[in-house]
Amino acid sequence: MRVSVVVTVYNESRTIERLLDSLAGQTRRPDEVVICDGGSSDGTPERIRAYVARHPERLPGLRLLVEPGANISRGRNLAIAAAQGPIIAVTDAGVRLAPDWLARLIEPWCRARPGEEPLAVAGFFLPDVEGVFQTAMAATVLPLVDDIDPRRFLPSSRSVAFTKEAWAAAGGYPEWLDYCEDLVFDFALNAQRAPAPTAFVWAPDAVAYFRPRESLRAFWLQYYRYARGDGKADLWRKRHAIRYFTYGVAVPALVGHGLWGMWARWLGWAGLLAGVAVYCRRPWQRLARVGAHLSRGQRLQAALLVPLIRLVGDLAKMAGYPVGLWWRWRHRRDPSVHWRRFS
Incomplete structure (x- = not known):
């Protein structure tokens, strides 16, 4: 079974080698890696090429596409179209993959009987944190496995796999969306298995380690963009x-x-x-596990940051959502935009 890993990158020169190292260290190596760069200005493509030149044996199937101006959906679609494997595994720049990430992600296909192969597999992501602030951020915004209902889970494209045929039937990732594109794509995959509740097989051990934002300003911008994407796609x-x-x-x-x-x-x-207290209860519970490496005083500091992070995230969402709705209204006659409600 040939498996292709696809990644989109943009200005990830600081983190790209960590991702490449974790791909090269997989217990089940990908048969090819296709990376699409959206026109980075910080030397990301050069770092990727230099990595391949230094370690030609580590990722021999790596191919780099450069498409200036491509958003994340466009980049993923180009990379998937260029991939040769019938199974596509997707991750993001900025993550560190567990050594058995790919093996766990494709395991449902390996053990499936003929004719019963899954359409898609949902991996998971866990926080990869340093310091008090990132720990508080992770506890506030990132779920743990205990928080997930596999029947309703919509996976992030930090850790997901699907057949290339299912991607084509879904119409690819929605290129009219710059954020929340993976959720809309998940809905399109689920529609192919309706009335079943989900098209995804749950693989919680296929873990990508993700670093939360490092400042309130960066977090505000992230959640503003997420909510703007919600408005554009008419989500939630x-x-x-x-x-x-x-x-x-x-x-x-x-x-x-x-x-x-x-x-x-x-x-x-x-x-x-x-x-x-009710609003912050679950983040405080998660903090006991995510912040196990902190001292008691540092955990107290992180706990005090949780309400502030909640407030900033909510205000960012309330600012971004109407901007997305206004965009949707202005583009209501655009035939390239999918007007179906997804939630």
Whole structure:
């Protein structure tokens, strides 16, 4: 069974060798690696070529495509189209792959009976953190295996595999989307196995280690873009509506009662604190595991950062979502845009 690994990169000169090392160190090496660079200006293609020249035996099947201006969807589609394997495994720049990542990811195909091969396999990703801030960020925004319902899980393209035929039937990754493209692609794969709840076989041991953002500014931009993508693709209306209601109605009502209430003003503040505790409960639980390497004092610092990170992420989402909706409205007559609702 020939397996192709595809990656898209853009200005990843600091991290690309870590990814290449982890690909070269796989217990089941890919038969080929196809990387599409979207026009990096930091020397990423040169670093890839230099790596291949230094270690020609490590990734002998590596091919580099350069497509200036390609977004992540376009880059993935070009790389998949160029790949020769019937099984496509996808990961991202900026990650470090577990040594058995590819072996675990393709295992469902290896053990399947003829005619019962899976359409797609969902791997997983875990935090690869340094310091207090990244640990707090990971506990706040990244799920652990315990948080996942395999029947509803929509995998990130940091760790996923599918047949090339399924990719073609899905119409490829949506090139009209710059963010949330992997979710829309997941929906298109799931549609091929309807009415089954999912097209994905769950492979939680196929792990890509992912580094969260290193500052609140970078995190804001990331979640702003995610939410803008939600608006463009018309994703998660109820989730965004609940967030606007919470910050636009519930929180002001509690604060107002705490400041100007006619009776028992303490109830306003108590309600606000209770809401924060409920909202941060699961991240604080994850912190006990993700932050096991921290001292007690550092874990306390990380716990105090969790509500701030939640707030910044929510505000970024509330800022980005209407921008995406406005883009969707302006492009409502564009035939290249998929207008079907996906959630």
